[in-house]
Amino acid sequence: MKKLISILFFCWLLTACGTKTETAEEPAIKPKxxxxxxxxxxxxxxNSLILTATTVYLKRNVVTAPIAAFITKVNVHLGDKINQGTVLYEMESKERRALGSSAAKLDKDLANFGRVQVRASASGIITTFDKQQPGEYVLEGTQLCTIAESSNMAFQLNVPYEYIQFAQSGKTCRIILPDNSVHTASITTPLAAMNPTAQTQTLLAKTKETLFLPENLQVKVLLDNDQxxxxxxxxxxxxxxxxxxxxxxxxxxxxxxxxxxxxxxxxxxxxxxxxxxxxxxxxxxxxxxxxxxxxxxxxxxxxxx
Known part of the structure; x- marks a missing residue:
């Protein structure tokens, strides 16, 4: 009986040792x-601030009749882009109309007597067109049309007051037009007025290049807020x-x-x-x-x- 017990104990030891050896030999796999x-x-x-602005013309030239005369020819239309010196109207005084061609027959120096050409004093866009019918008689000083000067076009933008430090006078910004063209502009002197509802300050930005754009065109303005x-x-x-x-x-x-x-x-x-x-x-x-x-x-x- 003792011999049987010893054999069983010996077998158990062999099994236990085999299990331990087998366990010890298993590698520890760490996933990567x-x-x-x-x-x-x-x-x-x-990280630019994206604001909106609208085009505005800061200066307009009112074209008036230099003398009392009949309009003989109109060379422009509403919305036309014109350059400085462009002949807008041709006029004829009532004296020339009364004399007809007889003045030129009397004296060749009077060939252009009573003829007047009204020229544009600046480049820009015709924004109002008061007199457009040839043959109409106008008095001296009568308003003929208005030219919005393209050299004085600006972009009016409203900047939230908390970002006003990024829009100081002289600061460069980028103007993105609706056609996705990008133009560099500079902030000019800010206006003193604040929008009481939105608490935004109005500033003006101007480009160095001359742009012919309609007034009140809405554009995007990118202001760099990180130096x-x-x-x-x-x-x-x-x-x-x-x-x-x-x-x-x-x-x-x-x-x-x-x-x-x-x-x-x-x-x-x-x-x-x-x-x-x-x-x-x-x-x-x-x-x-x-x-x-x-x-x-x-x-x-x-x-x-």
Whole structure:
């Protein structure tokens, strides 16, 4: 009986040892997350204020009849773009009309007697057209038309007062017209009036180039609200945050298989890029771009292309 017990005990020991040996030989497999990496770039994320403005003409020239005369010819129409010196009207005095061609027969120097050409004093657009019928008799000083001077065209924009520091006199801005053309303009002296409802201040912006645009045309104005120089820039997907968007971090590789969590301070953001204010990364640092979501601090990773 004792011999049987000893044999059974010996078999149990063999089984236990075999199990321990087998367990000890099983390798501990730690999974690695497949990731792709990117390096820090230097640049600046555009964070311009987008405002609206309307075109306005600051100066208008009223064209009047220099003498009492008959209008013999009208060379322009409402809305025409004209240049300085363009002949707008041709007129004939009542004396010339009364004499007809007999004055020229008497004296050749009187060939142009009583004929008057009314020219544009400035380049611009005809905004009012008071006299447009040839043969009409007008008195001296009668208003014929009005020219809105293109050299005095401005863009009137309303800036919220909290952003007024970004729209100081002399500040450069970009004007985007409805046809998507972009023009550089400068802020001129702001007007003293405030919009009591919207609490916005009215400013004027003028372009160096001469533009022929209709009045009250609505355009977009881009004001740069950041004077900072070039900064560190990462793709938006490389920067992670908590649910409240209060803390931000990136996953940086310290070797080919290990990534650590690095808290960062961010600057301007766009739909594709994010500025990194701090810390200062090296140009050779590798930041995880894809596969970083949900990674713990000091995570094992596998770099893929």
């Amino acid at each position: 997350t497949s990731v792709s990496v990117v390096q820090i770039q230097q640049g600046k994320v555009d 900072a120089a070039s900064r560190q820039v990462l793709p938006k997907a490389a920067v992670l945050s908590d649910e409240m968007m209060e803390e931000f971090w990136v996953m940086k590789l310290i070797n080919d298989s290990t990534a650590v969590k690095v808290p960062v301070q961010i600057g301007n953001k766009s739909t594709t890029e994010t500025e990194i204010s701090s810390p200062q990364f090296k140009a050779t640092d590798r930041i995880i771009l894809r596969g970083n979501y949900g990674l713990p601090d000091t995570a094992l990773v596998k770099i893929t292309k």
